[in-house]
Structure formats: C-alpha cells, structure tokens
C-alpha cells in the first residue's frame with residue numbers, strides 16, 4: 001500500500017505548474033475571455049514539447065505512454081491556473097480512446113499528430129450537447145448510438161454557444177456519416193464510450209480540485225489582507241468557519257480523485273464507481289468552495305474586474321460537465337443498490 | 340501508487356478474520372451500562388489472550404508488533420464481522436500512545452501490559468464543570484506533598500466516559516496556580532479506588548450511565564504517577580487529544596462497516612416493499628453516506644502513507660475529526676429515515692428493527708461533534724493552523 005505519487009510524477013507536475021505560473025497568469029485567462037479565438041497556440045506547442053499533450057499517446061506513436069496517475073496531477077495544475085485549452089478532450093479522452101479502440105489506420109493517422117501537438121482533438125458522447133473547442137480542433141470523435149466515429153474538422157458544421165465562463169468555447173455540431181471514419185461499433189463501442197466518459201469525468205474532477213485549491217488560496221490571501229472594524233476579516237469566526245468548510249470539502253474529495261486515477265490506470269473492477277465518486281465529490285466541493293470564496297470576498301468578488309470570477313465560472317461549468325454531482329451520485333447508488 | 344496489500348498483509352487479514360469470525364460475540368448489551376461493561380471486559384480479555392487486543396504494540400507489552408497497515412486491516416475485519424465497541428479504548432488508543440511517547444520505562448512496564456489485558460480500565464479526566472472547550476480553564480489542583488513524595492488532589496472532573504466502571508483516570512491538574520494559563524498543569528494518573536475519590540454515574544442522552552462525575556478530596560498520588568514533566572502537562576495532553584481526533588480512535592473500518600450495513604438495510608427495506616416512495620427517495624442519501632465512509636477510508640490511506648514516510652498529520656487531524664463525526668451522524672440519520680415510523684423504537688422494544696441499533700447509533704453519533712473538541716473548535720483550528728488565518 002502506498003497512496004502517494006512518485007518523486008518523478010511530482011517533478012513532472014511541478015514543472016508543468018511552473019510553466020502555467022509563467023505562461024498562464026490571470027491576465028492570460030482574461031485575454032482568453034476577450035480574444036475571439038482565445039487560445040494561445042504557443043502554450044499548446046510548449047505543452048507538447050514538455051510531453052504533456054502526448055502523455056497518454058503510446059510510445060509507438062511518439063507519445064509518452066503514461067497513464068492517469070501521471071496525468072491527473074497535471075490536470076489539477078491546469079485547473080489551478082484556469083488554463084482553458086482542451087487538455088481533457090485531447091489528452092485524457094481522445095488519445096487513449098484511439099489507442100485502445102481504433103483500427104491501426106485511424107490510430108496511425110491521428111495519434112502521432114496529437115503527440116507532437118499538431119492535432120487538437122475534441123469529443124462528443126451521447127448526452128453531451130456541446131463540444132469544447134471545435135474552433136481550433138482538427139479532429140472530432142463522436143458517438144452515434146452504438147457507433148464511434150472520427151470526423152476531420154473540415155467536415156464538421158458548428159454553431160457557437162456562449163458559456164457563462166467566457167474563456168470556454170462551446171459549439172453545437174452537425175456532421176454526416178459519409179464524411180466520418182468508423183472507429184468501433186456495437187458492444188465494443190459502448191464499452192469504449194463508457195471508458196471515455198469515465199476518463200473525462202475523472203480528468204474534470206482533477207481540474208476541479210485545482211480550481212478549488214486556488215479559490216481557497218485567493219480567499220485566504222484576501223481575508224488576511226482586508227480589514228474591517230480595524231482587524232483582518234479573517235479573524236472573524238464566521239469567516240474562519242466558511243473557509244474551514246471549504247478546506248474540508250476539498251480535503252476529502254482529493255483522495256477520491258487520486259483513487260479514481262489509480263482505478264483507471266489499473267482497470268479496477270469498480271472503476272465506474274470510483275470515478276463517479278470522484279466527480280461527485282469534486283463537483284460538490286467546487287460548488288461549496290466557490291460559494292464560500294465569493295461570500296468572503298464581498299462585493300469585490302462580485303465584479304468582473306477582480307480575477308475571482310474566472311475561477312467561479314470555470315468551476316460552475318466543470319462541476320456540471322461530464323456528469324454533475326447528482327448524476328454521479330445516482331450512478332453510485334445504482335452500482336451499490338441494484339447489484 | 341499501489342492500493343493493494345502485500346501477501347503477508349493479506350495473510351494477516353485472513354488470520355484475523357478467521358479468529359474474529361469464530362469468536363466475536365453477538366448482541367452484547369451496551370458497554371456503557373454496568374452489566375454490559377462487565378461483558379465487554381470479558382470479551383476484551385478473550386481478545387487479549389488470543390493476541391488481538393493491541394495488535395500494533397510491541398510484543399513485550401502484549402501486542403504483536405503489527406504495522407500501521409496491519410492495524411488498519413485488523414480494524415476493518417473487527418468491524419466487518421460486527422465486533423463490539425472497545426471499552427478499553429481510552430487506555431489503549433488514547434493514554435497508551437502518550438505513555439509510549441512520554442512514559443518512563445517503569446511506567447511502561449507497570450501500565451501497558453495491564454491495559455492490554457483489560458485488567459486496568461482507564462477513563463479520561465479533562466473536562467470540569469467550568470472547563471469544557473476551554474480546557475486550559477481547569478481548576479482541579481494538585482498540591483505538592485514533599486514529605487510523602489507526591490501530590491494531593493482536590494477538585495472535580497465531569498463527563499468522564501465510563502468513569503463509574505473504570506479503576507483508573509488520567510487527566511490534567513493544576514500544579515502551579517501562579518503560572519500562565521497553559522503552563523502550570525501536570526498530567527497525572529489516578530487510581531479511582533484511592534481514598535478521597537468519589538465517583539457518581541450520570542445518565543447520558545441514550546439512557547445509559549455512560550458519564551460520570553469524579554470528585555477528588557485530598558487524594559494523594561505518588562510522584563511515579565506523573566506522566567511527562569511537572570508543569571508540562573499541557574503539551575503531554577495535546578498528544579493524547581490529537582490521538583483522539585485522528586486515526587487511532589476512529590479508524591475507517593468502523594464507518595465502512597456501518598455504511599455496508601446501511602446499504603444492506605436499504606436493500607432489505609426495498610425488498611419488504613412497504614413505502615416504496617420513501618425508500619426510493621433515499622437512494623442518493625444512502626450512496627452519499629457510503630461514499631463518505633469510503634472517502635474517509637481513502638483519506639486515511641493517504642495519511643498513513645504520509646505517517647509511514649515520516650510526515651505527521653499535524654493540525655490536519657482536525658479536518659479528520661470533523662469529517663468522521665459528521666459522516667457518522669449522516670449515516671445513522673439516513674438509516675432512521677429508511678425506517679420511517681419504526682425509527683423511534685429502541686432496543687427494549689420487540690418491534691425495533693436490528694434491535695434498535697440505528698437509534699442507538701444515531702444518539703451516539705450526535706455526541707461525535709461535541710466530544711474530542713467540538714467541531715466549532717476544530718473549525719477554528721483548521722482556519723488558524725491549516726489555513727493560517729489570524730487568531731485575533
């Protein structure tokens with residue numbers, strides 16, 4: 001038993017964290033809100049250079065051949081810095097899906113490009129109405145019933161949808177089967193979809209942990225600094241208890257997310273339950289933390305001039321993506337009670 | 340990262356399971372009554388004789404030198420088969436770690452083996468009528484008696500769990516009334532049969548005589564009953580209370596077992612077919628309770644990994660205490676909702692489901708956010724010592 005990351009995993013994570021600290025400061029997030037495309041190609045290229053984008057691509061296709069235990073701590077850092085690019089879609093979901101389920105020709109066509117950073121991939125499973133980052137994607141992986149397809153971006157017709165998180169880019173999409181390549185169908189497709197969904201949910205949960213930790217850090221700094229009645233507001237017990245509640249939520253969501261990473265990497269027999277628990281706890285935690293952070297900032301947190309709202313809105317969006325807390329709780333209930 | 344146990348650990352589990360399945364008594368009355376306490380002590384002695392009472396202690400004191408991981412495994416198995424509450428807990432889980440850390444060799448040899456064998460039964464004496472959350476406000480005094488080589492105690496302790504059934508109490512007493520609040524206290528171990536000690540049982544919320552008041556009237560204790568240094572009791576006491584908040588007192592095994600029983604209760608209620616809307620509406624609450632127990636288990640695995648690598652939990656043990664106490668309330672509350680109109684029936688009622696265990700569990704769970712430092716105090720600690728907010 002050893003419920004911890006290796007030194008190598010932590011070094012990799014720390015290097016990525018340092019990169020985000022330099023290249024994705026809050027001004028960059030603000031730029032993503034304001035810029036029409038909102039995605040900095042140089043960041044994606046640098047992440048590919050560091051091995052992050054090809055992390056889950058098998059070594060035979062030029063990637064790192066690593067798994068969720070390596071990836072999820074890195075996604076937590078992406079969440080901490082509110083990095084808006086499609087890491088969940090490309091790295092956590094599509095690359096492993098193609099590696100596991102696609103015929104050789106399709107895998108060879110797309111995976112090396114993903115690893116080197118020239119192919120951005122996004123995904124739409126049944127029940128997910130919108131696609132992230134279609135505007136910069138080269139490839140869409142989409143489910144239609146019992147079939148999974150790869151569709152080159154030039155054959156996808158997309159209509160923007162506007163998220164409360166202005167750094168997100170969502171689209172409704174349409175495409176024709178004639179332009180699509182079949183990846184897998186039947187029972188195998190449903191299994192691939194289930195696994196892809198679990199990966200997306202766990203990866204999103206990891207981002208929510210980083211978002212939550214950062215909201216707590218910003219709020220602690222604020223309440224220590226801000227004075228009312230002649231003292232820091234952080235000395236008031238009501239404020240302390242708000243923040244203690246926030247810390248409590250994240251502290252018990254975090255191990256659930258790492259256990260989900262372990263379950264995915266080791267194909268645990270209970271992986272669906274492990275992932276749903278992780279996403280349920282991470283979503284609940286982020287919602288509580290966001291409320292506490294806003295409440296203890298007061299009106300300054302209620303402006304778009306202050307940075308806090310980037311984190312609030314990202315956490316609202318991600319809390320309900322890839323299944324919200326209630327959905328995942330029902331799934332756990334089903335797995336526990338109907339067996 | 341590796342979330343599996345070694346073959347040796349699994350063999351330890353199998354051995355514990357086999358013995359526990361064959362020996363765990365069923366349906367003992369509450370250990371917080373005189374009759375039930377005696378039966379629990381009998382069980383503790385049986386555990387000791389088979390070498391299972393204090394698995395993680397060194398062999399010379401009655402343990403089997405098990406690792407922390409094996410201790411967790413033992414706890415899982417103990418509660419999985421429905422093992423009864425440990426009436427020795429205040430000794431083996433709270434005082435013992437403090438004796439291991441601060442005790443003299445003589446004290447270790449004198450107290451630990453008799454604690455392991457349930458020959459000595461310990462209760463804790465911290466709280467006083469005017470000192471609850473504000474423990475440093477205690478007034479019970481111990482005055483120096485140079486002639487006899489010891490201390491003379493006067494004062495009162497209260498809320499002493501199972502005080503009416505134990506034969507020893509440990510706690511803090513003021514030895515230097517002039518010193519500042521947190522100094523001038525000494526950690527003493529006092530035999531309850533000493534002359535001048537009066538114990539009065541007090542009925543708890545659940546109707547058991549689980550509390551006691553302990554009065555000290557010129558009670559003499561010799562110098563060898565001081566644990567740690569004279570006037571250094573506060574620091575020593577903090578070691579005990581951090582065991583109480585953290586891992587040792589409330590291992591996840593107990594909550595995971597209760598969560599599995601809750602899932603089983605849901606299934607039985609669903610199969611019975613009565614009030615299907617109520618049963619159906621509680622699916623998510625059952626799942627949430629189960630997940631919280633599982634989250635506690637996972638957090639413990641992470642904490643123990645840290646401990647094994649020399650990283651102590653520190654003030655984060657306050658997060659642990661809030662979490663297990665609130666999860667215990669939620670779990671039992673959910674069970675009572677499943678029972679609907681039968682929820683109010685207690686153990687002496689023929690119609691009670693599971694022998695009234697859920698109401699009993701609920702009543703006990705409600706004390707979790709109060710004892711071992713209230714959850715309000717724990718939230719203060721989290722804010723100030725984990726997050727670094729200003730005290731004033």
Ligand SMILES: Cc1cc2nc3c(=O)[nH]c(=O)nc-3n(C[C@H](O)[C@H](O)[C@H](O)COP(=O)(O)OP(=O)(O)OC[C@H]3O[C@@H](n4cnc5c(N)ncnc54)[C@H](O)[C@@H]3O)c2cc1C
Pocket residue numbers: 462463464465466467470471472473497498499500501706709710711712713714715716719
């Ligand atoms: C089942 C049970 C078993 C116990 N067993 C023992 C035992 O064996 N030995 C022993 O010594 N004691 C024992 N206790 C006593 C326990 O330690 C105290 O109840 C506890 O420390 C709280 O003290 P109090 O009851 O005096 O409440 P108070 O301290 O009077 O608190 C009352 C309320 O005020 C709140 N409050 C107080 N101070 C603050 C603050 N600074 N900030 C915010 N809120 C505050 C508390 O959180 C609580 O909600 C036991 C209690 C229970 C319920």
